[in-house]
Amino acid sequence: MNTATKLSGFALGLAVVFGTTYGAGQLAGPVAEVRVDDHRDDGRHDAADPATTEHDDAGHEADSPDGQLPGGLLVSDRGHTLVPVATAAGEFAFRITGPDGKPVTAYDISHDKRMHLIVARRDLSGFRHVHPQMSPDGTWRVDSPLDGPGTWRAFADFIPTGGEPLTLGVDVTVPGELTEVPLPAPASSTTIDGYTVDLTGTPQPGRSTTLTLTVSRDGVPVTDLEPYLGAYGHLVALRKGDLAYLHVHPEGAPGDGRTAPGPRVSFATEFPTSGAYRLYLDFRHSGVVRTAEFTVQVGDPGAVAAPEDTVPDDGHGTPGHEHD
Incomplete structure (x- = not known):
């Protein structure tokens, strides 16, 4: 509530x-x-x-x-x-x-x-x-x-x-x-401005994990993502409670001859502890940068906030806006 x-x-x-x-x-x-x-x-x-x-x-x-x-x-x-x-x-x-x-x-x-x-x-x-x-x-x-x-x-x-x-x-x-805005419950899919972003990968505390985010629009994979900040996606993770900041690095780069411009963008991640984290993926398409948001649970589910402190993800993420 x-x-x-x-x-x-x-x-x-x-x-x-x-x-x-x-x-x-x-x-x-x-x-x-x-x-x-x-x-x-x-x-x-x-x-x-x-x-x-x-x-x-x-x-x-x-x-x-x-x-x-x-x-x-x-x-x-x-x-x-x-x-x-x-x-x-x-x-x-x-x-x-x-x-x-x-x-x-x-x-x-x-x-x-x-x-x-x-x-x-x-x-x-x-x-x-x-x-x-x-x-x-x-x-x-x-x-x-x-x-x-x-x-x-x-x-x-x-x-x-x-x-x-x-x-x-x-x-x-x-x-x-x-x-106060309750933290949405963990989810593997979200939508923003008509784009659907699906998340795969199971992060574990203290271990390197690859998280892959797949972007589609109206059910069609987006294969022409545009570079943003030197990559096809930019991911930040914040830990619930203290807001520990994890700047996650993408795998591959535009123009390297092996990294496709979508629909999948992969990131090498290492979450330091168990707990609930909020992920924010910035991606650019058709000249606009949008932010897709996810809640993920890393490790022990006991680190997640009590049920009354969470609500189902409404699937809308953050309203689309242009980034500087």
């Missing part, structure tokens, strides 16, 4: 990290949270002080076998920090500071872009994937992808030149009356 909640002018949800990093001090650092209020008279956002880290309600006590955290759980990692920037209403802005505390201005291109900004509400609805533009001072700006009230998780996915790939995350709260 949906629950309506009034979000006031301060951030309500705390970003969470795994129990294995709770109290890790220099590793984890603070997990920041930001209030976004488009109704201020001066049209600017507020930035709250960093919040204290807490255990994940989902009770994750361990992560990947190599001890590495999934992305997006930390606001600061390997000397780099995601710093939200106050800006005009209707805009979202941030900087990445480096080990010297100064804004980073040099980035490598990854998946055709130097910066990927992914946002999702903490109930795993409202997913958006956009690409900000950087000013000379290292500030990244984009029209705000935060579509409505709620506590959102914003992920900056990038590679600083000369460094390792990083995904940093911060919570942002948009005040207003919020209606």
Whole structure:
């Protein structure tokens, strides 16, 4: 059952990290949270002080076998920090500071872009994937992808030149009356704007698994998918509870002489723990990027939310929209 909640002018949800990093001090650092209020008279956002880290309600006590955290759980990692920037209403802005505390201005291109900004509400609805533009001072700006009230998780996915790939995350709260969206039950098929996307593959925690998504339209396989971000599909997975971020890599690439432009797009995946995950597949066809969404259960079904917290997938996914 949906629950309506009034979000006031301060951030309500705390970003969470795994129990294995709770109290890790220099590793984890603070997990920041930001209030976004488009109704201020001066049209600017507020930035709250960093919040204290807490255990994940989902009770994750361990992560990947190599001890590495999934992305997006930390606001600061390997000397780099995601710093939200106050800006005009209707805009979202941030900087990445480096080990010297100064804004980073040099980035490598990854998946055709130097910066990927992914946002999702903490109930795993409202997913958006956009690409900000950087000013000379290292500030990244984009029209705000935060579509409505709620506590959102914003992920900056990038590679600083000369460094390792990083995904940093911060919570942002948009005040207003919020209606929680229950997590849809696991399903192997969904539809979006007349396209049907079928999912095959059985992910297991800590093991490499190939997931294949097959796109059709009106019952006819789509064999002319268009490249998007250097592939025929782009997949993000978020874990229910802490929103651990998994940026999944496609198998093959357009123009490599062996990867067909549909109807199947395959991804090498490794989910670190049991639990419920939400998958978001971006694909482009006829010049429009659409997002197909799935809930998958990895490993122990006991990690799924209680039955009253799930509803059957309505098969509509996220309304189609163009990506930047």
